[in-house]
Amino acid sequence: MITKLSVNINKIATLRNSRGGQIPNVLEAALACERFGAQGITVHPRPDERHIRYQDVFDIKKNIKVEFNIEGNCREQKFVDLVLANSPAQVTLVPDELGQITSNHGWDTIKNQSYLKEMVALFQDAGIRVSIFVDPDIKMVEAAAETGTDRIELYTEDYATNFKTDPKNALKPYLEAAHVAQEVGLGINAGHDLDLNNLPYFAQNIPNLLEVSIGHALIADALYMGLESTVKQYLKALQ
Template sequence: MAHLSVNINKIATLRNSRGGNNPDLVKVALDCERFGAEGITVHPRPDERHIRYQDVFDLKAVIATEFNIEGNCREQKFIELVLANKPAQVTLVPDAEGQLTSNHGWDTIKHAAYLKEMVGLFKAEGIRVSIFVDPVVEMVEAAVLTGTDRIELYTEAYAHNYYDNREKAVLPYVAAAHKAHELGLGINAGHDLDLHNLKYFAESIPGLLEVSIGHALISDALYLGLENTIQMYLKQLKHN
């Protein structure tokens, strides 16, 4: 069964909207673990509009499950933040400065030399590395040359096309996953996965190790409660 890592960026957004510490980000992270989450994900950005750099230090000090830090490794401050905290996993995402949300994976062919350098830097410190990629077999093939441990499949296209034709929508991801498995890469996934489309995706992708879910899960929790929502997401990941 794939692990569920809860992205708590939206909790930080809510906190920052009024200042102070309500909701308490660290408490929410610990509650997510207590309610069954198998990891906590954060994606700090240079403007600190949600996760602040200090949050990463505070979370690292208390998280008992897997800590995953996502971000743009072109930012020197991000590199320093990751090296200072040594999370279980760093996920390299090709965001531009000021970008609202991640919207594409790395071109692992064009940026092969750079990614190899970054992967080597983090792995030398004992940090597992995952590279954010689109579901394109050629990008998976090039990713393995960087030395990365895993790839994270960018699932926005799957989610967008799920209701039109879910079988067709998932096909590129299945092909990418088969190639990753063939090459010895671990497989993560994330972006726009929710209670409606997660189960089919998890059942379709061979070797899926982890999904990172934030926006949909936190939105669902407003109606369903955080503990209940996490349990519902975990249920979607179980293969019957």
């Protein structure tokens, strides 16, 4: 099984918004990533539209052929309406707080289980695959399965941080979480701070890793290597 690469293009939108106008063009960037071999495009719209704008979501949905993953805070009704209006292949539920710079924790799937069950059912009834963003905690993975979700996305910042000094121990909680996910029938995605240095080891050792969503590091690498070369390097790292 080859793990799919979904390119998060939020940083392209951040650069565009810093100047105004349409340069760089977010849709063109998404289409380029698709053309260069990415199997998916990810966006994470936030209420203040500081990077991805809601109109970007509609434009991308109309034009790409690969899987579209919209991630964000389902506690925002505007986000829920946006997802339902675009019917992406997948929605990833992330417990962001208002104004948060970037995602920094997974759901407490025990405390929020009743709520998450409702949201999972809402999106699945619309034909959308659901993934819940979780920390590599066995109890959170088991409780995620109780919500009826199709997949989980493992939050990988701790792995990326600790990989530099101790790859084996950095991977350990993720490996344990992945085995539990397999046992309870959940598909596994992963994302956050994965890059060309730590991605191969993670992908080679996590069983049933279906998809990684990578944005910040990939777009940063593209500044030096070019977008086409960078996407291909990340695809190679997943093989």
